[in-house]
Amino acid sequence: MSDLVTPGESKTLECVACTLCGGAxxxxxxxxxxxxxxxxxxxxVVRCENCGLAYVSPRPTPRGIRQYxxxxxxxxxxGGPSFAEAVYYRLFRAxxxxxxxxxxxxxxxxxxxLLFLRDRGYQVSGVEANGxxxxxxxxxxxxxxxxxxxxxxxxxxxxFDVVTFxxxxxxxxxxxxxxLEAHRIxxxxxxVVVALQNFESLGRAVFGRHWHHIDxxxxxxxxxxRTLAKTLEAAGFSVRRIRQDLIAKDFAPSLxxxxxxxxxxxxWLPNLLSIPFDLLAWSLRRSGLITAYADRS
Numbered sequence: 001m002s003d004l005v006t007p008g009e010s011k012t013l014e015c016v017a018c019t020l021c022g023g024a025x026x027x028x029x030x031x032x033x034x035x036x037x038x039x040x041x042x043x044x045v046v047r048c049e050n051c052g053l054a055y056v057s058p059r060p061t062p063r064g065i066r067q068y069x070x071x072x073x074x075x076x077x078x079g080g081p082s083f084a085e086a087v088y089y090r091l092f093r094a095x096x097x098x099x100x101x102x103x104x105x106x107x108x109x110x111x112x113x114l115l116f117l118r119d120r121g122y123q124v125s126g127v128e129a130n131g132x133x134x135x136x137x138x139x140x141x142x143x144x145x146x147x148x149x150x151x152x153x154x155x156x157x158x159x160f161d162v163v164t165f166x167x168x169x170x171x172x173x174x175x176x177x178x179x180l181e182a183h184r185i186x187x188x189x190x191x192v193v194v195a196l197q198n199f200e201s202l203g204r205a206v207f208g209r210h211w212h213h214i215d216x217x218x219x220x221x222x223x224x225x226r227t228l229a230k231t232l233e234a235a236g237f238s239v240r241r242i243r244q245d246l247i248a249k250d251f252a253p254s255l256x257x258x259x260x261x262x263x264x265x266x267x268w269l270p271n272l273l274s275i276p277f278d279l280l281a282w283s284l285r286r287s288g289l290i291t292a293y294a295d296r297s
Contacts, residue, residue, distance in 0.1 A: 012060055012061055012063070012064030013058040013059060013060060013061065013064065014058060014059060014060075014061050015057050015058045015059075016055070016057050016058075016059060018048035018050065018051060018053055018055070019053070019055070019174060019175055019176050019177075019221070019231075020048070020051050020053045020176060020227065020230060020231050020234060021048060021050050021051040021053075023048045023049065023050035023051060025048070025049040025050065026046035026047060026048050026049060026055075026057065027046060027047050027049055028044055028045075028046050029044075029045045029046060029047050029054060030044070030045050030208055030209045030214075031043065031044045031045075031209065032045075032209030032210075032214065032216045033209075033216065034068060034216055034217065034218075035210065035216075035257045036215060036264070037068060037070060039067055039068055041217070043056050043058075043059070043216045043217045044056065044057065044058070045214070045216070045222055051227065051230065052224075052226065052227055053221070053223070053227045053230075053231070054199050054221070054222035054223075054224075054227070055220060055221045055222065056216065056217050056219075056220050056221075056222075059173075059217060059220055060217055062173055065173075065217070065218070065220075068217060068218050069218070077109075077110045078110040078111055078133065078136055078137060078140065078141070079110060079111075079112065080112060080115045080116075081112040081113070081115065081116050085112060085116075086116055088247075089113060089116045092245065092246075092247070092291075093113060093116075093164075093166065095117075095162050095164065095191070095193060096162075096191060096293070097122075097161050097162050097191065099120060099121030099122060100121055100122065100123065101122055101123065101161040101162060102122075102123045102125070102159065102160045102161045102162070103117055103122050103123065103124050103125070103160065103161065103162045103163075103164065104124075104125045104126065104127070104155070104159075104160045104162070104163045104164070104185070105117075105124070105125075105126045105127075105164045105166070106126070106127050106150050106163060106164065106165050106168055106178075106182070107127065107128065107129070107150075107165065107166070107167075107168030107171070108126030108127065108128050108137075108145065109128065109133075110133070110137075111126065111137045111141060111143050111145070113164075113166065114126050114143055114145075115141060115143070118143075124143065124144070125143075125144040125145070125146075125160075126143060126144070126145045126146070127145070127146050127148075127149075127150045127153050127155075128145055128146075128147060129147075129148065129149055129150075130147070131147030131148060132147075133147075134146065134147030134148075135147060150172075150178060150181065151174070151177060151178065151181055155181075155185045156185065157184060157185065158185065158186065158187040158188070158190075159185050159187075160185055160186055160187065160190060161186070161187060161190050161191070162186075162190060162191050162192075162193065163182045163185065163186055163190070163191075163192045163193070164192075164193045164194075165178075165182075165192070165193065165194045165195065165196075166193075166195050167195055167196055167197075168196075169194050169196055169221070169223075170196045170197060170219045170220065170221045170222070170223065171218055171219065171220060172220070172221075173220060175221055175231060176231055176234060176235060179192070179194075179231060179232060179234075179235035179237070180235045180236070182235070183235050183236045183237065183296055186296040187296070188296060188297070189295065189296060190295070190296045191293060191294065191295055191296070192232070192237060192292075192293075192294050192295075192296070193291065193292070193293055193294075194228065194232070194291070194292045194294070195245070195289065195290070195291040195292075196223055196228070196289070196290065197213035197214070197215075197219065197222070197223075197288060197289055197290075198213075198223070198224055198225065198244075198286070198287055198288055198289060198290045199222035199223060199224045200224040200225070200286060201213070201248070201250065201281060201286050201287060201288040201289075202250070202277075202280065202281035202284060202286040202287075202288075203248065203250030203251065203254055203277075203281065203288045204288075205286070206254070207254040207255070207257070207258055210254055210257040210258040211250075211254050211257075211288075212249065212250060212253035212254040212257065212266065212288070213248075213250070213288050213289070223290075224290075225242045225290055225292075228242065228290065228292050229242060229292065232292060232294045236296065236297060237294035237295060237296060237297070238294060238295045238296075238297055239292060239293075239294045240293045240294060240295055241292075241293055242290055242291070242292045242293075243290060243291045243292075243293070244282055244285050244286075244287040244290055245282075245287050245288075245289040245290060245291055246278065246279075246282050246287070247278060247289075248278050248281065248282075248287050248288030248289045249266060249271050249274075249278075249288070250274070250277060250278060250281060250287075250288035251274035251277035251278070252265040252266065252270030252271050252273070252274040253265050253266040253270075253271075255270075256270075
């Protein structure tokens with residue numbers, strides 16, 4: 001796969017073994033480019049021949065990945081949730097914990113979800129890699145946010161009832177270590193919630209490297225229900241269920257990328273017209289997004 005590394009990239013790319021089983025043998029699945037931000041480079045998604053986990057290799061190093069997150073990265077826009085976002089959180093981000101529970105949101109972005117939970121009586125904290133954004137959330141909204149990487153946050157043992165990863169785990173360089181850390185900071189019987197893209201989705205089967213949720217190279221790992229469950233179990237969790245999410249926004253943005261559109265079709269009208277595709281994928285249990293609920297033993 002070294003032919004996929006263009007001149008000048010070798011210092012910012014690294015080849016890696018499988019994070020789940022440590023296997024060094026992997027077969028190529030597809031190659032693609034950054035179709036969202038159009039940063040130069042070609043990347044390969046490979047599948048571990050031992051456990052089946054798919055991941056990017058060679059991939060950007062922790063320092064090299066920064067160029068793929070623009071300063072106006074949408075999830076980093078601070079502020080309270082809109083009415084539509086609050087409805088979405090009620091329907092699709094519910095947690096199995098009573099008001100007053102201690103909730104940590106990893107990769108909390110602009111803090112909208114934490115503000116939503118706080119208004120409903122939860123004790124909320126967050127971790128955000130963008131240190132400037134974390135400071136802004138502390139100063140402007142009074143949120144308990146730690147800036148920097150989750151694995152460096154030095155959170156207390158058994159300090160939380162729920163830890164959530166909403167479309168975050170696939171961005172991390174060491175997802176198994178991240179889940180092991182979540183296990184450490186959860187109280188016995190606590191819950192972890194992990195939402196991410198489904199590599200076995202109908203959208204990926206139809207659109208391949210143009211699939212909206214493949215998001216190369218920022219999505220360093222491409223989980224499916226089976227490999228997500230295996231990774232959670234390897235970290236000491238008991239998987240309660242893995243939900244096929246009904247709203248996945250798979251079709252319209254992917255079609256736009258396939259057609260080479262200069263701007264994304266990821267806006268409300270094309271997504272609304274694409275609901276039949278989402279319904280079909282959901283009914284086949286091949287939705288573009290999945291959410292896992294697992295308990296700490």
